[in-house]
Amino acid sequence: MKKYAILAAAMAACLTVTGCGAGQNESAAAEDDNTLIVFNYGDYIERSVLDMFEEETGIKVKYEEYVTPEDMYTKYQSGAINYDLICTSDYMIEKMILAGELQKIDTSSMENYDNLDPTYLDFCKSFDPNNEYAVPYFWGTVGICYNTEMVGEEVDSWEILWDENYSDQLIMENSMRDAFIVPLKLMGASINTVDKNELLEAQQMLFDQKKLVMAYLVDESRDAMISGDAAMAVIYSGDATAAMDANEDLDYCVPKEGSNIWFDCWMIPKTAKHKEAAEKFIDFMNRVDVGLMNFDYIYYATPNQAVYEELDDETKEDYTIFPDEETLSKCEVYKYLGEEDERYYNQLWKELKSY
Amino acid sequence: MVKTKSFLQKFYVGLIFTILYAPIAVLIVCSFNASKARTIWGGFTLDWYVQLFQNEAVIDAVKTSLMLTTSAALIATLLGTFACIGMTVMSKRSQAVIGTVTNIPMLNADIVTGIAIMLLFVRFMKLGYTSMLIGHVTLGIPYVILNVNPRLRSASKTTYEAALDLGAGPVYAFIKVVLPELMPGIMAGFLMAFTISLDDFIITYFTKGAGINTISTMLYQEVRRGINPEMYAMSTLLFLAILLILFVVNRIGAKQDEMKVY
């Protein structure tokens, strides 16, 4: 009995000690005026940048994170929290624009907006036709990361993902649209196709491939590549860079058939209560010193020309981060497929997983 | 013969404990690994521990987690234990109904419970610490009841009635006679509620307000770009702290047992 009492006392002590800390959290939630609620992917910012912003502007940032765009959308739609600024990916932005969920961003008064490279703003037009609703933050490609010790040949085509020699050594993307890039591009189709015959053919190719696949992973694929568990993986360029940093046997290629180029952008939802502060924050993110700090931390490609020019030559020439123009010309940006076709896509994906 | 048997028994217990603790050992080793990659040994370092204490976000998350989990488990234990005691004098039918309702949060996939609770809160109150607490208490209660109920059923009614016959009041008799018998069940229930709540991600994610993080929500967000080794360091420290509490409690307990002899 005494033992339990002591244990309970110890627990109670924990409670009172930690009580003060969390209490402050809630009182902070009460003051509402001079704050900015930012919603971003997990670990997708250099944290000290937030402190800098708070110091310079006196605006308090409440920073909130999510895992997938769909998680974000579910939470946004519930209306539980009025986010002022959200960073998310291309197709989700288009979906939200079409649903009338976004406000136009006033870029004319921004000091640093001109730092952005017009090439990438043009890419963004495929989901935001007049560059009104989204300001790009980072971009990247999808390709094959492979272990040169385990793969004896040069990798330049998606076709190698059907090679039986690498049975049980392949990692595919565990994300619906990313997985379909591979067969669609190999067939010569667009990654935004909604043609049922093309999609069914692509699905059949993925069925055939499933017995060769070691695993469908998203983030863990980087570690599996570093440790040499797998010979190759379909992977985001940023993950590939990180993996290649840790294991020098690894290499990355965007296959010759083309691939996907993706953009993560800032946007302001219509329920935002602090639009001006949100615009200040976007402008702040585009400043050269801030952009550099973020680039050094995140290591994805920056659409910011001024930041790019500050980089050393070795980084500039890193084809994993910044692919050449010829490669880029074969890459497509995702488009939102519309509700009906998205549902069809989901069904195909479910069938593949169940196969 | 007896010796081999007792050796086999000890071996078996030892084996299970080894398996149970092997992954923990791996995490502890990782917290001293200079390389950020999980599978490569880059030399011994204490850097992650230093960085851990400089990282306010992590410290805040640990505080929130401990506070949330402890209060949720305490509330769940109180509610659950009282409920069990009250249920003993109810009809079998009501017992069955309550028991069934109790299990609903366990039966449902976590995401369903999480979203359902979120929908409720969005309508009636703001998301914040309170909504998280309510979600966690709800999650923990079934485990308390599952642990206390069998104890209560096998507790002997005769001793309680004997105490009453000897002139003890019902409350006094309960505290002196029934409670000690229930205590292991209550403790197990508390610990399970505590554990479940500490581990939960989905319900926390859907019921939390802006800017609040627990250890779990923080970890899940880090998955996208790789788990920060600071988290291994934090887990190691948390683990050691609990181990220490356990050790101290045990020592004090042992001393008291010794004193009883004299």
Added chain:
Amino acid sequence: MNTNKRKLLTGPYLVWAVGFIILPLLMILYYGLTNDSGSFTLDNLLAIADPIHAKALWESVLIALGSTLISLVIAYPLAYILSNMGGNKSGTIIMLFMLPMWINFLLRIMALQMILANTGILNAILGFFGIGPLHIMYSKTAILIGMVYEYLPFMILPIYNVMCKIDRNVIDAARDLGADTKTVFMHVIMPLSLPGVLSGIIMVFIPGISEFVIADILGGSKVLLIGNVIDQEFSLTNNWHLGSGLSIVLMIFIFISMAIMNKYDKSGEGQMIW
């Protein structure tokens, strides 16, 4: 009078249960029985007959049953041995089994992955003895190992709890009456420990059947479980109606299997353990 007062103790919990269990459940029922336009439909429930969903449920049942069975086989002797070790250690033993669980679930599963991987620790050890390498990672075996690892304490604790409660005098009496160890075990300890076993089975089987995170991480997302389907309907496809409908089916399914389990609860004097 006395019993009425005692009944009141259940009050706070009942209020809680109505507010935070029944009410959310009604919401799920509402979503599950309506479609996008808000009209009544049974389609979301009948969707379980879709071959994909039926197969997912079947796979889930198999995996949950497998991990329950393995846990039971491991846990029962362990609980028996531990309960014989003397009562004053019981608090410590409970703690020792809960302790690993105080490290975050995701971290533990990832550590398990480091052990089981092709180039992992287990294969390094086996390789030292000239065995292997074993390809355990990203298979159903890995999922089973992960689930047993995760849920084992929930099987051990209730059984251990009940075994500690068994009156030593009953065992001694049985021995005095000439029963050998085997008879004592079969006719005294086994029947008396049954409520604990049932609690354990429930605590492992139920979370097991809607499990999907372990299957994703250790199974490489190659198997589609019913938990995956429900999760994706909520978080990916945003079809809450279908997700709720399938959850209802899953709940009904679990209720039926528990009802069947309770039929075998001979010790229970007709009470429901749940």
